[in-house]
Amino acid sequence: MSYLQQYFQSDRAGNSMLGALLAIAILVPILNLAVPESSVFHVSTYTVTLIGKYLTYALLALAVDLIWGYCGILSLGHGAFFALGGYVMGMYLMRQIGDRGVYGNPELPDFMVFLNWQELPWYWYGFDMFWFAALMVILVPGLLAFVFGWLAFRSRVTGVYLSIITQALTYALMLAFFRNEMGFGGNNGLTDFKDILGYSLQSDYTRAGLFAASALILVLAYLLCRNIVNSKLGRVVVAVRDSEDRTRFLGYRVEYYKLWLFVLSAVLAGIAGALYVPQVGIINPGEFSPLNSIELVIWVAIGGRGTLYGAIAGAILVNLSKTWFTGVLPEGWIFALGAMFVVVTLYLPRGLAGLITRKQAQT
């Protein structure tokens, strides 16, 4: 079947996934808020938060799939952009605490009082305003990705070398954020959040709202990514993945294409982080850990790269099994993850999404 035909044909698996996402965006909050707790259909707030967290992971996986699956850039440091988005949101939430902190300082977050800081560092200015924080959620990861990508792609760093320096990037950020002098709470990170936009984070309604927002933003991001990969730009990007030199000698500035896509991907990862933090209630430097970034690449590999919906499915499924597994056999999880990765690499090189396309090809 032809590519062009495929483009104009509807992306069936993707559409079903979008439908499912929209359905849970509406249903889960209703089942949580309107159905009484005694009913079997009631969804506990714990579950709402848990699935909400998975949805932000799915958005992160989507971001990785966009650059790895389509452009062949294997970033092993995408957790860094996720964590930066999270920290930005965390800073906003810290400022919202106001004088309700342990030390009751209206201006300074608790950890700054604890460190005997007298005034707010300049880079904390503005984070008491939501619009400013929201802007920074996009700008901070975007700018870092721009500078990093500009240097890396212009020098034509590719393949495993690029993966290694992305890994180094997230590791360096982790070490930096662990330091108290950085002013981001050191190894405790930012926590004890009270409310967002004036709504208490403890309330079921706020949690349901955050859940719905995560699902909707995931849907929008999916549509955006799909439009991009279906455009001529998407075809150029795949061409870069398959033969970078050929693309360059056809007159495409390969490094700009890569840079543009990398920045977009980082911004999506940042947004995912910003949605993640209010739901889990904490952000600490552990999120920068290189292991996180590697694990998320595994989600995409298991789901099937280069399909977009595969990445989402992979992230949700792997994390569901992680939650289940760590409940049953906590030490076994890392082995189970490794085993899944090996099995998928050996028998399903195109991931779970490969099963669907194979089935479609047969019918």
Added chain:
Amino acid sequence: MSGLDKMRETFRRDQVWNFLMPRYTYEDVLDTSKGPILYLEDVTVSFDGFRALDDLTLYINDGELRCIIGANGAGKTTMMDVITGKTRPDHGSVFYGQRIDLLRLSEPEIAALGIGRKFQKPTVFEQHDVLVNLELSMRMDKRVWTTLSARLSGEQRDRIDEVLEIIGLKNEAYKRAGLLSHGQKQWLEIGMLLMQDPRLLLVDEPVAGMTGHETERTAELLTSLAGQHSVVVVEHDMEFVRSIARTVTVLHQGSVLAQGDMDTVQNDPRVREVYLGD
């Protein structure tokens, strides 16, 4: 240059800033009125002391079909790398027409100026259909934002059909390029060059792995392209070279050993010694 001089230079009143200049296409700036379209002069490239090109001087005339032969390591591919901007020479000059200094341009800029290159190993986008391969090669604005919203116009679609006809892949238009035979991939790559609408085609070993019939058709195609385009062919297959060549250049150890029509070159004693091996 001091800061003040730089500022004076920037604000000179007799010039227009670069970003205010209208965008030229290569037809506007390419000047071949003296005959040659490509001037390579004293070009030297060395890798770790090994001189891949050694004071190479070579002129290609506008509209000519030139064959370049030479043993392995004679510098043929390095020469193409220098022309297309992949390798920068240690010294020497490379001009495209009389005015365009290729050494100051990047690969995509050179490609946009109408210099197309076919690689030694056929290189096509294997995951894309033949049609998409040609679509992506089309001569047009290739910046990111314009590409994002680009749609195929009827005219462009016609051009693709035309090229599909020329390279004989009409029935394979919707086939994945990875599934083509070796010879078909060679043809597709030539087709991708044609879509670029180039003035100068650099073709590296176009008939490697082709059957006799395919080789013949390739010879016909390349001959028909000469005139409107300038074509430089690097090839090992002497039969093929004999069938298309008007002028043959023999490279040896990075510089020109002999040049002329096929018979002159083949009877040159030096060429016989180093290349034909007797």
